[in-house]
Amino acid sequence: QVQxxxxxxxxxxxxxxxxxxxxxxxxTFRSYAMHWVRQAPGKGLEWVTIISYDGSxxxxxxxxxxRFTISRDNSKNTLYLQxxxxxxxxxxxxxxxxxxxxxxxYYWGQGTLVTVSS
Amino acid sequence: xxxxxxxxxxxxxPGQTARITCSGDALPKKYAYWYQQxxxxxxxxxxxxxxxxxxxxxxxxxxxxxGTMATLTISGAQVEDEADYYCYSADNNGNQMxxxxxxxxxx
Numbered sequence: 001q002v003q004x005x006x007x008x009x010x011x012x013x014x015x016x017x018x019x020x021x022x023x024x025x026x027x028t029f030r031s032y033a034m035h036w037v038r039q040a041p042g043k044g045l046e047w048v049t050i051i052s053y054d055g056s057x058x059x060x061x062x063x064x065x066x067r068f069t070i071s072r073d074n075s076k077n078t079l080y081l082q083x084x085x086x087x088x089x090x091x092x093x094x095x096x097x098x099x100x101x102x103x104x105x106y107y108w109g110q111g112t113l114v115t116v117s118s
Numbered sequence: 119x120x121x122x123x124x125x126x127x128x129x130x131x132p133g134q135t136a137r138i139t140c141s142g143d144a145l146p147k148k149y150a151y152w153y154q155q156x157x158x159x160x161x162x163x164x165x166x167x168x169x170x171x172x173x174x175x176x177x178x179x180x181x182x183x184x185g186t187m188a189t190l191t192i193s194g195a196q197v198e199d200e201a202d203y204y205c206y207s208a209d210n211n212g213n214q215m216x217x218x219x220x221x222x223x224x225x
Contacts, residue, residue, distance in 0.1 A: 037216075044219035045153070045161065045204050059212060062119055095160065103172055104151060104206070108160035 002026040002107045004096050009112030012086055022079040022096030022109060030054070030074035035105060036081050038092035038114075046092070049081070064090075086116045120144060120209035122217035129223040136192040138220045140205030143186055150188035151206040152181060153216075154199075161204065165190060192222075200224045 008020040022034070036048040049060045049070040058070050069082040079096050093111040100106035122142040130136045140150055152165035163172050165181035168188060178193045188207075192199055205217040 044202070045155070045216040047206070047214045047216055050214065059214070061213070061215070103163055103166050105153070105161070106163055106172070110160070 002098065004098065004107060004109035006094060006096055006109045006112040009094065009114045011115045011117060013118050014087060014116055016086055017082070017084045018086060018114060020081040020083070020094055020112060020114070022081075024077045024079065024096075024098070027098070029072075029077040032098055034070075034072065034079045035097045035099075036070060036079075037095045037097055037105065037108075038090075039095070039111075040089070040092040043092075048094070051079070083114070086114075088116050090114060091116045120211075120213065120215065122205050122207060122215055124203075124205060124217040124220045126218070127221045127223065129225070130195050132197055132224055133194050136195045136199070136222055136224070138190045138192075138203050138205075138222065140188045140190075140207075140217050141186050142188075142205075142207060142209075142217075144209045145183060145186050145188055145207060147210065148207045150181065150183055152179075152188075152190045153204045153206060154201045155204065155219075156201045164203075195222070195224045197224050 003025045005023045012018050035050045051070045067085045071080045095111045096109045097105045098107040149167045153161035154164050155161040164179045168183040169181040180191045182189050202219045204219045208214045
């Protein structure tokens with residue numbers, strides 16, 4: 001079955017960087033686009049970014065454009081999110097997610113918490 | 119920037135019909151999707167492409183879309199339907215987004 005396991009979260013100071021990973025299994029990773037979605041504590045869902053199956057296309061929410069970079073390593077079945085110049089408002093649980101055919105964001109990981117605080 | 123607007127909360131009694139709306143200027147041309155999120159859990163897709171139900175979603179969940187508004191309807195809402203509901207769509211530039219979410223209370 002599809003499994004998505006995020007890691008790399010933690011506490012980081014404003015202005016610093018952090019890289020999240022999402023280990024995928026149970027499907028042919030190299031064939032699917034992947035997303036990152038975040039949720040600040042007590043707040044709603046925010047779509048962050050998407051990468052195409054081969055990494056050639058990437059789209060970002062305006063709130064992270066220029067600071068976050070999505071990438072993937074299809075040989076390792078792993079999705080990444082490089083987060084630079086972090087701000088307090090980036091504090092959230094970060095989920096990786098995968099579509100299922102015409103059902104977007106059907107599979108989700110358990111999330112990893114990023115806290116940006118001095 | 120483009121936004122999807124939902125009411126913050128909706129409240130119904132068990133057995134009543136709950137309707138949650140989502141408005142956005144691109145909805146006449148873009149599909150709406152609906153997600154249910156219960157406390158401490160990952161979201162679950164309940165409606166896709168405006169009005170279709172994924173397998174395993176109860177028939178009481180339905181969707182519709184007209185003009186700039188999409189609607190999620192829960193006919194005969196049950197206590198276990200109490201959750202946050204989010205609409206999801208894209209703008210005409212392909213940017214994807216969620217609505218602000220609606221807290222459904224069934225009591």
